Every structure is written in structure tokens, then in C-alpha cells.
Amino acid sequence: MSTTMRLKRFGTKKRPYYRVVVQDSRLATSSKTIDEVGTYRPVEAENQLTLNEEKVKEWLGKGVVVSDTVRDLLNSQGIQINRKQN
Numbered sequence: 001m002s003t004t005m006r007l008k009r010f011g012t013k014k015r016p017y018y019r020v021v022v023q024d025s026r027l028a029t030s031s032k033t034i035d036e037v038g039t040y041r042p043v044e045a046e047n048q049l050t051l052n053e054e055k056v057k058e059w060l061g062k063g064v065v066v067s068d069t070v071r072d073l074l075n076s077q078g079i080q081i082n083r084k085q086n
Contacts, residue, residue: 002025002026003023003062005021005059007019007040007067008030017041018042019033019039020038020040020073022059037052037059038050051077060081
């Protein structure tokens, strides 16, 4: 199964928040997720990003593909992920 770690949008108009989720890449973006590994609230001044680092590292070990935005967020938290070479 091809899985991706990506952001899933929730919230209201002009007050978004996102969940960092692991999802089957072949399904629609609004479909059921496999696992939720954190949240991202860009509107808040502090505690914008909360992650369960154990789950993130577990999924990275399983070979999940990480979206560009989530890769940048993880790098800001000190979890280094190299860009995929095409």
C-alpha cells in the first residue's frame, strides 16, 4: 500500500487548523485516514505544531512518503528528512 504523510484541513473560514495524517495516496484527500500523528495550527502564536514523534518515526521507518509542507514542518522540529531524488 502506498501511503503519504500529509496535512488534512479542518476549521472554519479564515481560521484553519490541520491534522498531520497518514493516508493511502490512492484515495481522495477527504477520505478516511490510517493514523493521525499530530496537529498544526498556523493562526496561533504559540504551540502551532504538536507531533507524536514516536508515531512519526515509526511511519518513516515503514517508508511513508512525506509531502513537502509536512517535510518542512518536521525539519523545523528537528526531525531530518532528505528530499526525494527524482
